[in-house]
Amino acid sequence: EIESMLGLEEWRDMGEGHYFPRLTNLVIKDCPQLATLCKLSHANCLKYLEINCCGKLPSLPKGGLPDSVETFIIDNCPLLCVSCQYSLDEQSWHKTEHASSLLVYHHLRSCLSTSEGTSVTSAS
Numbered sequence: 001e002i003e004s005m006l007g008l009e010e011w012r013d014m015g016e017g018h019y020f021p022r023l024t025n026l027v028i029k030d031c032p033q034l035a036t037l038c039k040l041s042h043a044n045c046l047k048y049l050e051i052n053c054c055g056k057l058p059s060l061p062k063g064g065l066p067d068s069v070e071t072f073i074i075d076n077c078p079l080l081c082v083s084c085q086y087s088l089d090e091q092s093w094h095k096t097e098h099a100s101s102l103l104v105y106h107h108l109r110s111c112l113s114t115s116e117g118t119s120v121t122s123a124s
Helices: 079-088 107-112
Strands: 027-028 048-052 071-075 094-097 104-109
Touching: 071 079, 079 104
Parallel strands: 027 048, 048 071
Antiparallel strands: 071 104, 094 104
């Protein structure tokens, strides 16, 4: 979890998966100056990604999300919400929850393998 790094503007490198080879969950929270996110596509074990309160983050990094990601939550990141609504809706992602500041996506592959009626909620 990366939390309350108030001065973090750019996360440049994840070592092409070498630094975090078994990373399954990543939460980036309360980093209001973060405007650039490192390439995540090499994080092959990543299943859950949540980005919360990162108001200056305009988009996902080049390469998008790794295929392993099953759940992607965007909360209170207006620029990222707009960007992802267009890019992820065209790919194999299913939006399961949508409010003014919250988007919850599930990869269609994982939706098919979970039981219907399961919901994901976020407490703010």
